[in-house]
Amino acid sequence: MTDPVLAIDFGTSNTAVAVLEGGRPRLLPIEGGAATLPTAVFLPAGGGAMRIGAAAAEALIAGEDGRYMRALKSVLGTALFHEPRLIGRQRRTLADIVTAFLAGLKSRAEAAAGRRFDRVLSGRPVHFHTAAPDRDAAAEADLRACYLAAGFAQVEFALEPEAAALASPAPRRPxxxxxxxxxxxxxxxxxxxxxxxxxxxxxxxxxxxxxGTDFDHAVSMAHAMPLLGLGGQLRRSLGDGLLPVPQAIYVDLSTWAMIPFLYTAETQRAVADLQRHALDPVPMRRLARVIGDHLGHDLAFAVERGKIAANSGLRGAGIDMGMVEPGLSVPVTPGSLNAALQxxxxxxxxxxxxxxxxxxxxxxxxxxxxxxxxxxxxxxxxxxxxxxxxxxxxxxxxxFTAVADGLALATAPGAGLGAGLR
Missing domain, CATH: 3.30.420.40 (ATPase, nucleotide binding domain)
Known part of the structure; x- marks a missing residue:
């Protein structure tokens, strides 16, 4: 690849970009003065410009009416990525949304570097999908198509851990x-x-x-979801005996990429049915509040904070669920965290x-x-x-930036990452 080449680490949670200048990687400030941008978007319900990065989270926290989305990378290579849905008064696919995110990223990078970028070297995981070669190939094809639609003329990929190796300190022994x-x-x-x-x-x-999103999912299922009814019991509509509360809604509510798709009339009807049959109605009322008031992402952020605090060994770490019910919280100890992640x-x-x-x-x-x-x-x-x-x-x-640094180094003539650069 010849200059100018933009190196992009498009991550599930955060994105970073870099260029090679004077033989050294230079991270570009793409979020104010920061070198990393949260890989998140917010689409206002009434239409208008999509917001990305910190602005997306700010809109969510401010309670603006719209659709917040995160972890879109995890949907690459699936049918859901190309399924049109009505979002922000427009029928869009997740492919459209990722394309818009990358176009915004390209614009920010060009403004920071003071030049245009038509070529991109993007990181990619070794496998987007474990033991699924067809879906893996489809995921790379999806991402390539999004880069091209975002305005890049040439797209190449390098494996992320191999890029990180280029930017890593050398082993201590020659x-x-x-x-x-x-x-x-x-x-x-x-x-x-x-x-x-x-x-x-x-x-x-x-x-x-x-x-990390899988870690969040495990922590949420073990700690937060039981307070919303997971593990509870339901009365049968006909006959005697009890049934376990089904897990499907809780699985999606604990999965970053799936949260936006729970805010439907169908889900609200399912939760209402759970409320009618629940042996303990209190947790189900909380679940109804989360779905009805679109609090899934607020809860996911609280779970993430609790996970980080417990991992750091902070005393009193927990998941603050006050957005669901005043004073509601659940502790997360190093022991309970370890058990959830076992x-x-x-x-x-x-x-x-x-x-x-x-x-x-x-x-x-x-x-x-x-x-x-x-x-x-x-x-x-x-x-x-x-x-x-x-x-x-x-x-x-x-x-947070080693992969972007390594990708920039990989754009140097002769740097090559073997099979990873293609």
Whole structure:
């Protein structure tokens, strides 16, 4: 690729862009003076311009009437991505919305850099969808089409953990091996690399569909959703006995990408039916309030804050559900957090070991583990990395911008990321 090239790390939760200047990456300020932009949009109910980033969250917090959306990257490669829906007085697809987000991002980057960008090198996870090659290919095709529709003339992709390897500190031993552990909002990606006189050499990469939004989902299901009726019982319409409350609404309410699609008449009818049959009507009244007043994202942000606080070991950490009912809250302790996230440990460990297998490297050979991505700050990530590579030093790169830095470095002539650059 020839200059000018815009490097974009389009993330599930946050997005960053960079350019290569004088052989070094330069992050562009795309959110005020900040180098990262929340990957979120707000579409006003009465029409008008779509808001992106912090402005989207501000509109949600202010209680403006409209549709807030986050984690759109997780829907790439699915039928839902191309399904037209009436949003903000217009029939749109999620593809239209992602395209508008990328067009806004392009405009901000050009204003910050003072030049036009027609070419983009975009990061992508090793796998958008685990063990689903057709959906994985469809997801990349979806994202490529959105970039082209947003005004870019040439689009190339590089694997995100391989890009992060380019921007990572070299292993402490000359010729030593490093392991990138990149835990983002929607995926976990890994690369084994060696740094030498000829630069960074990627020995193997792997990835799974597991990330921070999955952690949020697990915490919400274990802590917040029981206060809305999950785990309760229903009286039968006919006959004796009780039935368990179905989980489907709670699963979607705990999933960032699915929350906007719960605000329908069909969901309200289903919740009303649950209220009529609930053995304990109080939690169901709370659920009706969340759906009726469109409080799903407010609750999701509260869950995310509670997760972060408990992960940091803060005393009194919890999920403030006062937006649902005054004074309503649920504690999140390090122990309850660990219990909620326990099922995530096995796939994470398995992915780490699979990466080493693909690189034909033994765990003892890894000199340095480099943690990248906002969700790598979760304690279980470091503990699993230490368990798999106990002799390695643990380092943290620029967790939110390492991929963008590496993508910018990858635009240099001859930088190439092997199979990752295509």
């Amino acid at each position: 010729g030593g091996l490093g392991l990138i552990v990149d835990i983002g909002g929607g995926t976990s990606d890994f690369s084994v690399f060696r740094t030498g006189g000829d630069g960074v050499r990627i020995l193997g990469s792997h990835g799974i569909r597991l990330g 099922p995530q440990r096995a796939p994470l460990e398995g992915a780490l070991r699979e990466t080493l297998f693909r690189a034909a490297v033994a765990p003892a050979e890894i000199d340095t583990v480099v943690l990248v991505g906002g969700s790598s700050l979760m304690a279980l990530v470091e503990s699993e990395a230490r368990a798999v590579c106990p002799q390695a030093r643990i380092e943290r790169s620029e967790v």
